[in-house]
Amino acid sequence: MIVVTGATGALNGLTVEHLLERVPAERLGVSVRDPSRAEHLARRGIRVRRGTYDDPAALRRSFAGAEQVLLVSSSDIAADVVAQHRRAIDAAVAAGAQRILYTSTVGAGFDTPYPPLAIHAATEEHLAASGVPWTALRNGFYGDLPQLLGPWQRTGTIAKPADGPFPWVDRRDAAEAAAAILAGDAAYDGPVDLVPSPPVTLADFAAAASELTGRHIERAIVDDEAWVAEEVAAGMPEPAARFALSMFQATRSGHFAQSDPTLARLLGREPRSIADQLQDMRHG
Template structure:
């Protein structure tokens, strides 16, 4: 049985949908904080059990009979996320999982200005120390496009701090690739980069937006401290603004400059690009 955590969220919810296209529902289980939100899966034959990264006993129960467990990274910004991940990994080990998979991030490492990358690196180290075969699905960025680009549709400008090349991945593609890894004949040991063959940039998004709308969308670079001040004035807490700024700093310091063909091979097609993502956002 394949057990998936976070199945009521966007990414792993999509992963479960792709799994159900590949294997019978009775071979799929989900571990969710609120089972009432997974009734639609239970009705289709998926095993639904309550589990929380803060409750090891519940996790072990929800992971029972698992051959593989797919752990989604925690989104609880108020928690010790690394500790949560460690508890989930330990619960999967105790439950007898033969492989543990984890939704990591491309560029995971300790030497980075972007804090999440260090969290993923620490989690991957615990996976390596677990004694169980493991796979880290190092997905490219798939955050909210509105947050990334700002109100470009009204301002006709992508006004953000300086960026560098970065790997952007559609959540649908990341989920489909995860299902392919879980059910495929090829075993991936350790980290695997799930990113497009070529990185993109905010300039590429602006160019795609211009093409789609028939209007010139300009990419302008805003000084770091000016951008932080503007965001704070608009209501964003300063720690959150500086956290977001660290993502731009990581891209321009060369952490995400290369591409990879693995995602394309798993999908059997080219991943969705900036144009496709924007077209979906604006309903084109």
């Protein structure tokens, strides 16, 4: 059995859908905080059990019988996320899982200005010490394109701090790759970079947006402190603005400049391009 956490969320919800195309529903289970939100999965024959990273006993019950467990990284900003991840890993080990997979991020490491990378690195350390075969799915960046780019469709400008190359991946591709690894015969041990090639910059987004719309979209660089002040004035809490700034700073120092063919190989095609994603955003 394959048990997936976070299956009512955006990323692993898509992963479950791709798994259903590859394995029978009775071989799938989900561990979710609120089983009522997973009734659509239960109706399709998937085992649904309650599990939360703050309740080790419930986690162990939700992982029972699993050969593989896919752990999604915690999004609880108020929690000790590394402790949550350790509890989840320990519960999977206690339940007898033969492999533990974890949604990490490319560039995971301790020497970085971007705090999530240290969280992922600490989680990977605990996986390595667990005694169970493990895989870290080091995904490229994905998420809210309007938030990343700002109101470029209205202003004609992508006005953000200076950036460097970073691997922006479509969440749908990350989910499909995870399902391919879970359902495939090949063992992926340790960290696996799941990134499109090559990495991109916001100037690349501006160029793609210009071609898509037929009008010039400018890439304007905003001073770090001026950008933080603008975001705070627009209603963003300053800690959140500085957290977002740290991502741009990490791209500038080359933390995300690597490329890897693994994602394309797992998909059997090239990943969705930034032009594809911009097109989807305009019509979404």
